[in-house]
Amino acid sequence: MQIQTTDNQAFRAQLAEKADLTGQVLEQILADQAGIPPRLKAAMQYMLQSGGKRIRAAMVLWCCELTAGKLTPAARIAAAAIEMVHTYSLIHDDLPAMDDDDLRRGRASCHKQFDEATAILAGDALLTLAFELPAQRIDDAQTAVRIIRTLAEAAGPSGMIAGQMADMEGEHTAGTLERLRYIHINKTAKMFSAAAGLGAIAGQASEQDVAALLSYGLKIGLGFQIADDLLDVTASSEQLGKTAGKDAAQGKLTYPSLVGIEESRVLLRRLTDEAVEAIRYFGPPAEILRRLALEMQTRNR
């Protein structure tokens, strides 16, 4: 198992490198952005720099490197933008009227650290900035528009917000596998798919490559959410950096609650295989994306 461990460490190092880069880009953007009230900026920074793994941003950067052979400036902007959208969604999801969570990544959630009004506005600010950035800072207008469109469609009322709405409506109601799949696709998988797609778009990839990476991202996202559901059942709050067992307490529809832990693991494995299959034709240059798919199976936080 020595090889497995080494692979694992190498993957984590590469993920950490992309997370660091994204953190630097985000820091620079906030520093450049004049006119943000101090308390609002503090709330945005608190949540942007709260030690998230930045998997979505890393996917943008990796998929750009894969298709363009290098990181383009547009990919850096897209990585920052998707991280802002993800962070806004966490802030609003944690609000008392939504999931009512006091803990996020091992620290106070935004409305606990600041206040509810500031948290609502910080979320709104990050969402708006995510679209302002590509429009302001990507030279090629076609690329900027495509990035904005891909991100907005994944995040909007036919995407992530639809998933969040269905998730809330699904609490304490009889669930079906079809309904759960709808929630996972919309709430989580479309953003992962967009992440991979954004990287390809920022890398001026061919339509075939964009389509393959969108498909890969969707499978990764579905797997990620099942892994997340499994962790909520099997891990401790300390491991997670957020409240464990919350799904069950809130009567949330999850794979473990619907099909059991073992069957959830089977599904997760199948999705991982499909993700790997979608990018097989890229060969060795896509090794890091293959690794990401495998990591999903062994996630412990």
Place this chain on the structure above:
Amino acid sequence: MQIQTTDNQAFRAQLAEKADLTGQVLEQILADQAGIPPRLKAAMQYMLQSGGKRIRAAMVLWCCELTAGKLTPAARIAAAAIEMVHTYSLIHDDLPAMDDDDLRRGRASCHKQFDEATAILAGDALLTLAFELPAQRIDDAQTAVRIIRTLAEAAGPSGMIAGQMADMEGEHTAGTLERLRYIHINKTAKMFSAAAGLGAIAGQASEQDVAALLSYGLKIGLGFQIADDLLDVTASSEQLGKTAGKDAAQGKLTYPSLVGIEESRVLLRRLTDEAVEAIRYFGPPAEILRRLALEMQTRNR
């Protein structure tokens, strides 16, 4: 005074016509948009079709007609987009953690009609859709990017959200005229400025015309907010369709509270004059914009 009344009626008819057109565009967009959960869509529709005057959208359409000699498809999209951003801001501002208002345009505010979580998500959805639309539906990428950028800069953390943050922080604290001006510029005037600018951009106007209309819109917006502050003091809830006297009750910083009613009226008149001056060189074709400026002085709701 017969002429004055006739002018007034003609203006209201023209505003109503643009409001109707915008309402139709918004209705069509929501009808086209597949995959929005029914309850979320209902909340978005409830607030989008709640009888607002749609002044911002009308400004987009009028400024496009002025500079292009006709309405372009991009102007229709921009008008719908700015109305979505305005509506999202009303929904979030009314939330209990923000202004806590149960009444909006004479009806229950969004979180009273639905629930808080739905209101938060409906706001998020409208904000996201406002950027998705131009990216999806405006053919010329340069125009789309410029519209998205102008809208996002006006609405974001260096614009409307900064104003809302400062407004909340200003409650029950000693205010200065400088601080109040900051709030009005950011919370209100930048969106009016963007509205006029969006119309010009959608009309492929010259840089000089875009600049003149941005300046006109800023003055209109500043005047609009002073008129709003005055109405909160002088009008009834029934007239306003929202709770009157709220500013004073919340200890909000307003022009009447800071400089008195008479001095506020003087300021409003000065801003109206400046707005008219900014567009004088357009001559008779800008008559409707001149009328809008004058209407501001005699607003009663």
